[in-house]
Amino acid sequence: MWSVDRIAADIAEIGLPAGAVVLTHVSMRSIGQIEGGASGLIEAFQRALGSEATLVAPAFTPQFRDPAEWNEPPTDPEEIETIRNRPECFEAASSPVALPSMGIFAEVVRNHPKAWRSEHPWLSFSAIGSSAEKLMKGTPFHYPLGSESVPARIHDQNGYVLLIGVGQDVNVSIHLAEVWGDVPYAHRSARIRTGMDHWTPMQGSPECRDGFLKMEPVLRQARLLQRGYIGNAPALLMRQRELISMGIAMVRGSAEALLCSSSTCVHCVRARQFTKPSLALPPDTGLSSMHGN
Numbered sequence: 001m002w003s004v005d006r007i008a009a010d011i012a013e014i015g016l017p018a019g020a021v022v023l024t025h026v027s028m029r030s031i032g033q034i035e036g037g038a039s040g041l042i043e044a045f046q047r048a049l050g051s052e053a054t055l056v057a058p059a060f061t062p063q064f065r066d067p068a069e070w071n072e073p074p075t076d077p078e079e080i081e082t083i084r085n086r087p088e089c090f091e092a093a094s095s096p097v098a099l100p101s102m103g104i105f106a107e108v109v110r111n112h113p114k115a116w117r118s119e120h121p122w123l124s125f126s127a128i129g130s131s132a133e134k135l136m137k138g139t140p141f142h143y144p145l146g147s148e149s150v151p152a153r154i155h156d157q158n159g160y161v162l163l164i165g166v167g168q169d170v171n172v173s174i175h176l177a178e179v180w181g182d183v184p185y186a187h188r189s190a191r192i193r194t195g196m197d198h199w200t201p202m203q204g205s206p207e208c209r210d211g212f213l214k215m216e217p218v219l220r221q222a223r224l225l226q227r228g229y230i231g232n233a234p235a236l237l238m239r240q241r242e243l244i245s246m247g248i249a250m251v252r253g254s255a256e257a258l259l260c261s262s263s264t265c266v267h268c269v270r271a272r273q274f275t276k277p278s279l280a281l282p283p284d285t286g287l288s289s290m291h292g293n
């Protein structure tokens with residue numbers, strides 16, 4: 001079992017400075033057992049980075065998106081109305097993050113007594129530390145990972161992204177590069193549950209992240225990644241501003257640069273209708289409608 005002190009030393013060794021703002025994406029299983037579990041990892045960050053630092057984690061709740069727009073797997077059409085009629089609505093103070101997809105570390109951060117959480121019904125974040133309130137309060141409903149969003153505020157603060165035992169395909173900051181790089185598909189919409197029997201169309205819906213894996217060799221070649229280990233887990237540290245700049249450069253080179261290449265990915269197949277408007281539209285799948293252009 002890893003001690004909290006040993007994990008704190010790993011966090012410092014990868015290059016995170018005291019006082020950093022860091023957006024974390026964590027696989028606890030990859031790290032191996034830590035004294036205190038996910039709470040022990042929070043403590044290790046606090047020991048390594050000090051009281052001025054801010055630890056951020058995604059706290060997404062995709063269950064509050066219209067079930068007709070769910071993917072992987074798509075919702076059984078016969079169940080859509082039943083799911084829509086469930087009584088739950090998003091409550092920033094109490095709605096758990098989606099498990100297992102978000103990971104237990106994200107849920108333990110959200111549930112920490114000193115955590116602040118942003119209020120987006122689908123794409124909220126939580127944070128602990130000196131900038132937590134400033135990062136979390138009053139974030140936008142539309143373009144939830146674009147300007148003024150939590151990732152954009154981390155950019156303002158010159159923060160870091162730390163991937164622990166996970167790849168660039170969870171690196172949600174890259175959606176900010178899609179918005180700021182003005183890719184046509186960044187203007188897609190999604191229907192979000194905003195109250196009992198109340199659904200609001202949200203502009204700027206971020207979708208598939210599988211294509212973000214294509215950033216890894218580019219970042220590596222540009223020497224923008226610091227590599228290390230947190231416990232047993234391979235870890236990658238990057239300056240979020242450098243990540244975003246590189247992502248913007250990639251989508252300005254080709255609007256499809258960050259889309260995945262799977263022919264069965266409904267999101268990326270549809271996104272290409274925006275980047276190549278001359279292509280015929282695929283059959284309607286009932287997934288997210290797109291606006292813009």
Ligand SMILES: [Zn+2]
Pocket residue numbers: 208209210211259260261262265266267268269
């Ligand atoms: Zn895709």
